[in-house]
Amino acid sequence: MNVEVSNWQHIEHLFGEVPAKERAVILEKFEHKPFEEGQTILTDGSQSDQMFIVAQGELLIFLNSPEGRIDLRHAKPGDFFGEVSVFDPGPVSANVEAQTDGDLLAIKNTDLFRLFVSNSKLVAPLMKNLSIHLTECLRKTSAANFHLDHGTWHRDDPEQHPHGFLDWVKGLFFGHEDSDEH
């Protein structure tokens, strides 16, 4: 077993109530990945088939543009990323860099698949939670792309978005006191 049972607290919110004796079945599929401050976890364009859950520490998710780095969000204990790649392995769309020392719990596409097929009732809450998350993200992203196509993201009052387009996107996805959610 790669991961101690004490790490359960960091993934518990995704799996719901699971009897203690069955937690080991799930944790066995996760790989413990410690990281150091400044370490690159994922690079835009690189191939990935994993989802990562933050056990300890903090990471930054960002894009690289011709004008420099664009910060999207910080991932803290209990947060996760890579939820697209774990179901659909492929190129990563953003960069992830450690802001502090910490630990990740990672699961690969093949391991998640085998875990679900062999223990479908046990893993059903995780599948449900991830499905809801993917659906909600798809809804918001589709809405954002629509507003981009039609130039309606700023409404009629640019002052509602003093920091510009990126602020509006962040507000749409992550909540921001200065942003107007569509």
Place this chain on the structure above:
Amino acid sequence: MSINPTLQKMPIFEGFAKDEMAAIEHALAIENYEDQHEFIREGDQKMSHSQDAMYIVIEGEVNVMIRDKESNTFHNVSTLKPGSVFGVMSLIAPGRRAATCLASGEVKAASMNKAAFDYLFNANVSLGARFQFALVRQLARDLRLANDRLYREICSRAKREN
């Protein structure tokens, strides 16, 4: 056994053997729908066990509409083509519908309602789980495409705003 060749070629069914496809197809209902047929309505709560369904577009196109809260108008945020899947959440996590899906012209689609999905799952847990995993994989693929587009736009606008 006779398997719909169009269905078998769809990306969502990659990796399934012929006998598995036959079992899945047995749980699907293939129908023709007229223009503007409303498959799903945004905001609707869980319907009856037979009405909650996911759909696979076989022929034609389906518009995905989301209501803008401020203007109370509907925006067509995407158009689904043959091979696309929608209504997945009705099988996995029934609740309020996230969008409205309308037929754009005549549409042929395969549907699987919750009762049929549960039957498939209970009759063959492994197949049911693999099929559910395939449905969620399709959600992830759709999100990947949408994210890539949004991120390209973010990077492009960063340049313009600077």
